[in-house]
Every structure is written in C-alpha cells, then in structure tokens.
Amino acid sequence: MAAKTERLGVRLRPHIKTHKCIEIGRMQVERGAAGITVSTLEEAAAFVEAGFNDLTWAFPIIINRLEEVRDLAQRATLRVLVDSVEAVRALEALATPLHVFMKVDCGYGRAGVEPTSSAALEIPRRLSESPTLRFDGLLTHSGHAYSAQGRDAMLAVAMEERDAVVGLAERLDAEGIETPQRSVGSTPAMSVAEDLEGITEARPGNYALYDQMQVALGSCEPADCAATVLTSVVSSHARGSVCDAGALALSKDRGLGEPSSDGRIYADYESGALEATAMLSGLSQEHGKLETRFPVGERLRILPNHSCLTVACFDRFFVLRGEKVVDEWRIHRER
Ligand code: PLP
Numbered sequence: 001m002a003a004k005t006e007r008l009g010v011r012l013r014p015h016i017k018t019h020k021c022i023e024i025g026r027m028q029v030e031r032g033a034a035g036i037t038v039s040t041l042e043e044a045a046a047f048v049e050a051g052f053n054d055l056t057w058a059f060p061i062i063i064n065r066l067e068e069v070r071d072l073a074q075r076a077t078l079r080v081l082v083d084s085v086e087a088v089r090a091l092e093a094l095a096t097p098l099h100v101f102m103k104v105d106c107g108y109g110r111a112g113v114e115p116t117s118s119a120a121l122e123i124p125r126r127l128s129e130s131p132t133l134r135f136d137g138l139l140t141h142s143g144h145a146y147s148a149q150g151r152d153a154m155l156a157v158a159m160e161e162r163d164a165v166v167g168l169a170e171r172l173d174a175e176g177i178e179t180p181q182r183s184v185g186s187t188p189a190m191s192v193a194e195d196l197e198g199i200t201e202a203r204p205g206n207y208a209l210y211d212q213m214q215v216a217l218g219s220c221e222p223a224d225c226a227a228t229v230l231t232s233v234v235s236s237h238a239r240g241s242v243c244d245a246g247a248l249a250l251s252k253d254r255g256l257g258e259p260s261s262d263g264r265i266y267a268d269y270e271s272g273a274l275e276a277t278a279m280l281s282g283l284s285q286e287h288g289k290l291e292t293r294f295p296v297g298e299r300l301r302i303l304p305n306h307s308c309l310t311v312a313c314f315d316r317f318f319v320l321r322g323e324k325v326v327d328e329w330r331i332h333r334e335r
Pocket of ligand 1: 015037058059140141143185186187188203204205206207
C-alpha cells in the first residue's frame, strides 16, 4: 500500500483500528506512512504514549469527551472530525487550537455532510474563520466499496469517493475557502484506484492484515492475509465437529463481502491454500461449528471474515515465523 500510494502521489495515513498494535503501526511508519488514523480516543492515547505524533481521529467528534481531546492535542497533532454545526460550536467553546476536518458523505450513507448541502459550505467557512480552529480539509470514507459487485463497480465507488471530495473542494475554492487536505480511503477502493488526482492522502486500514472478506472482494489472495486464529477441535460426531473459536474469538461480523461462512480454514498457510469444503458454519459464544468431521484435538488455522473485528476480540498477537512464535504484541483495546 505504501508503494501504491507513492505511485498515486498521495500520502498514506493508515487506519490502525485494524490492528491497534504499536509494533505494526511502527512498521507502517518505517515504510513511509505520514501519520496514522484512529477510531477511538483509547487508540489515540495508546499511540501518543508510544510516541506517534500525528493522528487523525476519523470519527465524528464525541462532544462529551472534549476534555480528553484537549489533553491529547497538547501532546501530539490530533486532527478531529465534524459533520455538524453543533460540533463546530462545541469545538469553538473549547477555545483550544485544533486541526479539524469536515467529514463528507461520498455515497456510503453513514456519517458526513451531503456535498451539495448548505452545511457543506457553512461548516468549512466557520472553521476557516475561527480564531482557534484550523480547517484541515475534507475527509470521506468509501465504506460502500464493500458492497460493490466486481472490480468495475469497486472502481466506480473509488472514483465517486474521489470526485465527491474534489468537487466540493472546487466549490469551496470558488467561495475563497482553501482545502489543504483531501483525504479518502478504504482498502477495497484503494486496491483498484489508479487515479487520485486532486486527493492528498489515503487512509486504508484493513490491508495491514487483510481477511476473507477482502479475498472475496478481490483485494488480495489468502496468502496475503496476516491474522489467523488458531483453534482446537473439541467435539467430533456424525454431524461434524466443534472447535473452541466462537463468536468471542472471531466476532459475528461477516462484513459486507460475500458471506458464505463464519470463517475459512487454511489447508496450508504458507502457500495460502484454503480447505475447499471445510469451513465454519455457525458461531455461538465459545463454540465454532464445522460441518466437516475433524478428530478431537486437531488444530485448525482459521482465516477470519473480518480481521478488524476479530483482532478486537483479543489482547495480543502471537507473532510467527513459520510455526515458531517469535514475539507477542499487545492489541490496545484500552490505552
Ligand atoms: N476511514 C474511516 C473513516 C473508516 O471508518 C475506515 C474503516 O472503517 C477506514 C478509513 C479504513 O477502511 P478499510 O477498513 O476498508 O481499510
């Protein structure tokens, strides 16, 4: 991804919510990432404590946590997000210098101002005229790339994302408001984007680990996926077997990719070969159901559907070289 963003002429600001792990964040910075993106203040605090000094909290600002924002902004460059005039007012009342992005909805339909709305002009104007706030620019997320069917549809979403931001930046320019940063990014959109003219940075996150959903979408191959869950078969019978990786190990999130199972199983991790038919077919809290009969005690390596949600079920990664555990890395679910 570092090579790709360099080729496209945009800075890479990876979303670390995928791994919540200082060691992986450092590897991303060593490979050229210009800052990081976080989704919670807990992630922000953990990474600031570890010395990361340029972070975007890519979540609509939570106005009852502004004291924590003020504290972090004194220790690092913390860029926050608004998509309402109410949030801008709350930040003005905080009277602290802050970098602020406006979140734009590029078609995903989750958070963000509609680019043709009056708020899309009013919020940047207020930010750029504020004595304490600094308008960093426009930020959007193409989460709808996950439901795009096929490469062409995914590319269309990536271009829709780019055009939403660039189009609004031009509108702001005509009003005399400068948009220093134009930030886009999801892993599927970045896997197909070939022209990001007018964009300054990308924030994909999932690519650091990938998962079955990205395989189904065509963003990567099973051999590219880095996070797996090791489980033991605990029960075996005529209907199939049960392993000790249930919903609290894998999460119930099947993502929006093509959910055909609750997790695939590696036949051979090194070559990326997956079992053709054996897969998880149901999850309860601690039980993972398999329709294939495996012997009790057999260990299975599962490729999760959505690595971001799976990782958030655990406190640490076991780092492997071949079959050998060479390190343990903390997952910062809390600071
Ligand atoms: N930016 C924002 C605001 C997000 O919510 C996300 C993911 O949810 C990302 C970037 C990264 O996208 P992905 O997980 O597809 O890499």
